[in-house]
Each structure stands twice: as structure tokens, then as C-alpha cells.
Amino acid sequence: MEKLIFRKFFFDIIGFFLIGILSLSLIVWVIQAVNYLDFVSEDGHSFKVYFYYTLLSLPKIFSRLLLFIFFISIFYTILRYEEKNELMILWTNGIKKKDFLNFVIKISVSLIIIQVILNAFIVPKSQDLARSYIRSSNIDYFPSLLKSKKFINAVEGLTIFIDKKNDKGQLENIFLKEGNDDFSQIILAKQGLLKKVSKEYYLELYNGSIIDRSGNNTNLITFDQTSFNLSNFTTKTTIAPKIQEQSTGLLIKCVKNIYKFDVGFIERNLNCNKNSISAVNEEIYNRLIVPFYILIISLVGGCLALKSELENNFKIHKITVFLVGLIFIILSQILSKYSSEFILKNISILIMPFLISLMFYLFIQFKIKD
Numbered sequence: 001m002e003k004l005i006f007r008k009f010f011f012d013i014i015g016f017f018l019i020g021i022l023s024l025s026l027i028v029w030v031i032q033a034v035n036y037l038d039f040v041s042e043d044g045h046s047f048k049v050y051f052y053y054t055l056l057s058l059p060k061i062f063s064r065l066l067l068f069i070f071f072i073s074i075f076y077t078i079l080r081y082e083e084k085n086e087l088m089i090l091w092t093n094g095i096k097k098k099d100f101l102n103f104v105i106k107i108s109v110s111l112i113i114i115q116v117i118l119n120a121f122i123v124p125k126s127q128d129l130a131r132s133y134i135r136s137s138n139i140d141y142f143p144s145l146l147k148s149k150k151f152i153n154a155v156e157g158l159t160i161f162i163d164k165k166n167d168k169g170q171l172e173n174i175f176l177k178e179g180n181d182d183f184s185q186i187i188l189a190k191q192g193l194l195k196k197v198s199k200e201y202y203l204e205l206y207n208g209s210i211i212d213r214s215g216n217n218t219n220l221i222t223f224d225q226t227s228f229n230l231s232n233f234t235t236k237t238t239i240a241p242k243i244q245e246q247s248t249g250l251l252i253k254c255v256k257n258i259y260k261f262d263v264g265f266i267e268r269n270l271n272c273n274k275n276s277i278s279a280v281n282e283e284i285y286n287r288l289i290v291p292f293y294i295l296i297i298s299l300v301g302g303c304l305a306l307k308s309e310l311e312n313n314f315k316i317h318k319i320t321v322f323l324v325g326l327i328f329i330i331l332s333q334i335l336s337k338y339s340s341e342f343i344l345k346n347i348s349i350l351i352m353p354f355l356i357s358l359m360f361y362l363f364i365q366f367k368i369k370d
Contacts (some may be wrong), residue, residue, distance in 0.1 A: 002094075003324065004086075005090060006103050009077070009081075009104075012077050013107060014073075014107075016072075017069055020066055020263070021250065024065055025062055026063055028061050029049075032054060032061070033054045033331040039351065054126070056126045056129055056133075059126045061091075063118045063119050063123050065125030066115050066294075067290070067291075067329055067332065068329055070111055070294060071300070071329060072303075074140060074298055074301030075321065076303045078177065078304045078305050079304060081305075082309050083309060087146070087305055097305060097306070099277045101299070101364060104301070108294045108297075112291045112292060114290065115291035115294065119287035119291060119307075120248040121248065124244065124287075125247075126246040126269060128245040146160065148162050148163060157179070159175075159176070160176055161234065161358065169193060169194055170193055171193060171194070172191060172192075174205060175188060176203075182212065185213070186211040187208060187228065188208050188209050188211075189207060191206040191207060191248040200229065200230075201229075206224065210222075210226070217285060229278075243279050243280060244276075248287055250283065255328065282336045285335070293329070293332040296356050297355070298323060299357065299360040299364060301321065302364065303321050304318065306367055328356055335349050
């Protein structure tokens with residue numbers, strides 16, 4: 001009898017959880033997909049690349065929503081059981097509140113394992129695959145990149161502005177800026193044309209001037225015709241992998257080797273240096289520590305079963321449980337921003353969900369009256 005009751009409760013929670021996370025993930029995915037349209041149009045990628053790129057963002061969306069949806073699933077299921085007097089039936093049939101809450105904890109442990117796998121392996125791999133797919137797609141993005149009356153910054157190290165562009169691809173009033181703080185080159189031209197020679201793109205520019213700036217020196221050169229090679233540039237979406245795309249093992253090695261001052265390892269990994277240690281710690285926290293807040297919010301949600309709807313202060317109890325759950329969900333995200341290079345500070349943040357879980361569990365055990 002007890003197994004059948006717990007099985008029904010499990011399927012009720014998981015059923016609501018799956019419907020909730022799939023529905024909300026789909027909504028978020030559609031919103032992100034619309035935002036990615038700018039990425040496609042500016043980088044000149046095809047719809048196939050666009051669809052594949054957005055599809056690979058789904059694991060990240062699942063991971064981000066999992067904590068919130070699981071809390072809502074527990075809260076809603078227990079509240080529905082209470083409203084239908086099903087909890088009272090459980091207690092009168094010999095089901096102890098301790099056993100009920102321990103079963104909720106078992107479900108949360110399963111979700112913790114799933115989210116750790118998602119965060120530590122599937123999400124970074126999917127993000128890396130998305131960028132790798134773009135890098136290997138061999139797409140001619142420059143023809144669609146050049147648009148009229150719009151500053152284009154999608155190309156690394158280059159800003160482009162074109163006043164007019166006709167159907168034949170002829171350009172008018174062109175502005176190009178290349179370089180950095182130490183050296184920059186500005187090219188102004190009245191006319192231009194995009195040409196492709198041996199798989200390389202060139203801008204043929206006519207009637208213009210070149211302004212070279214190096215340190216405190218500035219040179220002005222006028223021209224009737226010149227060529228600007230665009231094939232030396234890549235779009236910003238094809239640069240080196242970000243920290244979020246690195247494997248979890250590499251991030252942990254990064255932290256260890258920074259504290260050990262292993263210069264060789266740091267030089268071989270561009271995102272692993274003293275300046276990025278806070279970002280690396282934050283990413284490790286999000287991948288490996290945030291999932292354990294599932295245990296906290298399952299205990300908070302389980303507190304809803306400690307009181308009956310027949311009690312006078314049940315409404316206040318219900319609101320309190322919901323707000324406390326939301327506070328811990330928000331706290332799990334806020335604490336990641338306080339990651340730093342200081343080991344002791346990070347340790348206190350890392351052990352916090354375990355300490356809170358232990359305190360809540362002991363509190364519930366004290367409050368339960370069977």
C-alpha cells in the first residue's frame with residue numbers, strides 16, 4: 001500500500017515537472033531563437049546553421065529552469081493533495097510524515113544527479129558543439145553582412161558602415177575602421193564593390209582616403225582605387241571557446257594550476273589566468289554547487305505538508321513556504337557572483353547549500369509530530 005501511494009506521488013510530481021519544464025523551455029527557446037535572428041543576419045549564417053545553433057541551447061535552458069520548475073512541482077503537488085484531503089488519507093493510513101519527506105528527498109537526489117550531469121557535461125559540450133559547428137560551416141558571411149545604414153561590429157577587429165547598397169551589390173559612402181588602441185586605420189570611400197577572388201573576399205574601394213594612426217603619429221593618404229582584404233577577419237562567433245564551453249575537468253585543473261602558479265598550463269589555456277579566476281570559480285559553482293540547492297527547495301516545499309488546510313494559519317504557512325523557496329532559488333544565483341580568487345571565501349560559498357540543507361532537515365524533524 002505504501003509503495004503504491006509513493007509511486008502515485010512520484011508520478012504526479014514528475015508528470016507536472018516534465019510538462020512544466022518542457023513548456024517553459026519551449027517558450028524560452030522561441031524567445032532566444034528570435035533574438036538569435038540578429039546573430040544570423042549579422043554573421044550571414046543560413047537557416048540550417050541558425051536552427052542547429054539554437055537547438056544546441058536547449059540543454060542550457062533545461063538546466064537553468066530545472067531548480068525553479070522542480071520547486072513549483074513539489075509545491076503544487078503537495079498543495080493539491082492537501083486541498084483534496086489526500087494528505088489526511090495518507091496520515092490516517094499509517095504513512096508517517098517523516099517517511100513522506102524522506103521520499104521527497106530521494107526524488108530531489110535523483111534530480112541533483114541529473115542536473116550535475118547536465119551542468120558538468122552536456123551543457124558545456126553542447127555550447128562547444130554550437131561554436132565548433134559555426135567555425136567549420138565555411139559560410140560566406142560577407143555578402144549578407146554588408147548592409148546599408150547600419151554599423152556592423154560582428155567582425156572581430158573591424159567596424160563597417162555603408163550608406164547605400166543597391167541590388168547589384170554596388171556600395172556608396174563606405175566607412176571602415178580597423179585596429180586597436182595602439183594602431184588604427186580608417187578608410188573612407190565614395191564607391192565600392194564586394195568581389196570574391198579564389199575564395200577570398202575583397203572590397204574594391206574608389207575615390208577615398210586612408211587615415212593611419214600609430215601612437216601620436218597620423219598619416220593621411222588619398223586614393224583613386226584600392227583593395228581591402230576581408231578574408232583575414234573572422235566573425236566574433238568564431239573566436240576561441242569561452243569559459244562556459246570549457247570542460248569541467250579543464251576548469252578544475254585551471255583553478256588548481258593557478259593556485260600552484262603553473263605557468264606552462266596557464267599559457268596553454270587562454271581562459272586560464274589570474275584575471276579569469278573569478279569567472280572560472282563562478283562557472284564551477286554554477287555547474288557543481290547550484291544543483292544541491294534542489295535538496296534545499298525540496299525540504300522547503302516539503303514543509304507545506306507539516307500543516308493542514310483546516311488550521312487557521314495555513315494560508316500564511318503556504319505563502320511563507322512559497323516565498324522561502326523563491327528566496328533560496330534567487331540566493332543560489334546571487335552567490336555565484338561572489339566567487340573570487342580567495343579560497344576561504346569560495347569554500348564558505350561552496351559548503352553553504354549543504355549546511356542549509358542540514359539545518360532545514362533537523363528543523364523539520366523537530367517540527368514533525370507523528
